[in-house]
Amino acid sequence: MLFPWMVIFVMGEKIDEELRKYHFHLEELVQERTSELRFSNEQLKKDISERKQAEVTLRKHRSLLQEQLTFASALNRMAETIITKDDTNNILQTMTEIIGSTMCVDRAFIYDIDFVKHLGIGLHEWLNPNTPNAVTTLGTFSLDYFKNASSYMIKHRKWIESHIDNYSPYAFDGSGDLLHIGMKVKSGLWYPFCFRQHGFYCLIFSQVDFRRIWRKEELEFIASVAQLVEIAIQKIDLLTQQKRAEEALRLSEERFNIAFQHCPASMSISSLKSGVYIDVNECCVKMHGYSREEFIGRSALDLNLWVDMDDHARFLQDIQENGFVHSYEMRCFKKSGEMFEAFLSGAVIELNGEQCLLLIKADITELRQYRRELFRLERLNLIGQMAAGIAHEIRNPMTTVKGFLQLLS
Helix, strand or coil: CCCHHHHHHHHHHHHHHHHHHHHHHHHHHHHHHHHHHHHHHHHHHHHHHHHHHHHHHHHHHHHHHHHHHHHHHHHHHHHHHHHHCCCHHHHHHHHHHHHHHHHCCCEEEEEEEECCCCEEEEEEEEECCCCCCCCCCCCEEEHHHHHHHHHHHHHHCCCEEEECCECCCCCCCCHHHHHHHHCCCCEEEEEEEEEECCEEEEEEEEECCCCCCCCHHHHHHHHHHHHHHHHHHHHHHHHHHHHHHHHHHHHHHHHHHHHHHHCCCEEEEEECCCCEEEEECHHHHHHHCCCHHHHECCECCCCCCECCHHHHHHHHHHHHHHCEEEEEEEEEECCCCCEEEEEEEEEEEEECCEEEEEEEEEECHHHHHHHHHHHHHHHHHHHHHHHHHHHHHHHHHHHHHHHHHHHHC
């Protein structure tokens, strides 16, 4: 028999045990929930950190994209300038303005580094209107001031960067003090381009308000613009040389035409392949009696100019083998059928991409007559000399006889 107090005691123990189990279960639930909350909190922090990092990356990408768009716009403006302008000076001036404003430097210059003159010659300058301290320093300097830097750039074809607190290795020859102390340049960049045998152009940037490091993207942009300008300058140089060559050719052709038309000897130009006359001068027209129109488009065979066709064949063979022939003797016909003797000289030339034959002909008929007459006179002179000699030999004995007769008388 259980007493009431015993029942109450047993029930109390059971209740305590259940309460302990429930409390333990609650603690497990709390720990589990706490662990979940802690994990969620860490995950949230991570997500927030990643989001912030993504926002930073996005802003950075937006900034880089904006910068690339700015660079692309500047390159387009530079390309338009190159297309519309064919003057090196204008292109270099525009290059200075575009790069200077795009990169927001304090000053931008272009110098012509000339090792023959031993000078750095200032060509163009751009000053940032938002930098009051940016005053003009464009001028002409002896390369003695920048000897190491200029020699390094033409030898290695690389850019140089220097700062007021970190001189370039090539600025310890006094140029660093001149730039950073004398000219108060805090940071400078020298970018060479368009190299030639004895010099190059140099694009120079200087910061006077603050120290600046030029980033990879900026250097790539400068390289792109410099490459565009270099190609443009090469194109302009080629066009200039072409124009000079065309002008020289025009003057040469003009001088040749004057000499050709007014030469006192017969001159003609014919196709080496077909023999057809392309042009003849006035002397040739007078020599043969044909008009210029009758010559053009016809050959010497068509006009029956050669008396001996074997001579004609030998002449063509000699000039094709040697490229020229001097003082070739020939006999020619005039339009009237009259025959005359001539010296013929010729050379193979190229005219409008075609091999042609330039011929010079001199009528030697009178010369041959003069020679024959001279030969006859020389023979008569020889006969006269012989007669005088004989007379002299005869006079000598007669003088002796005359002397004896005088003695006898």
